[in-house]
Amino acid sequence: MKASTTLYWVINMLFLIGLFGAGSLVITEFTTGDGCPKFGAVPACLIILICFILPFISHLLKKWNLIYFTFTGIATLIALVASVMQFIGNAECPKTDSGIPMCYITLLIFISLIILKKIQLNHLNNK
Structure with a gap:
């Protein structure tokens, strides 16, 4: 399997993990109103x-x-700010069942x- 193909599928898997995690938080947010922190009125x-x-x-x-x-850059900045705030105790990120703050995982x-x-784009451009 070519390196670019492997990278393509690894990226797909990361997206699926992220979609599942964020999606479950959104469902919790809309059913209980307590799934995640808000930016104004937006979860x-x-x-x-x-x-x-x-x-x-x-x-x-x-x-x-x-x-x-x-969009990955925007999310990285949001996750970085949330992670720093979680670390210093100014915010509370949702946690996994094992207690790991999800903002760390998202980052x-x-x-x-x-x-x-x-890396994938560099590999494709160097062909």
């Missing part, structure tokens, strides 16, 4: 879900890299998505 998990959906579509269609990097996923996509 942060909804913004993150959108930031997973649009780049995933871009990735699947293999075009619109500007959309990919814009790791989005940083990975950006790095892997950049």
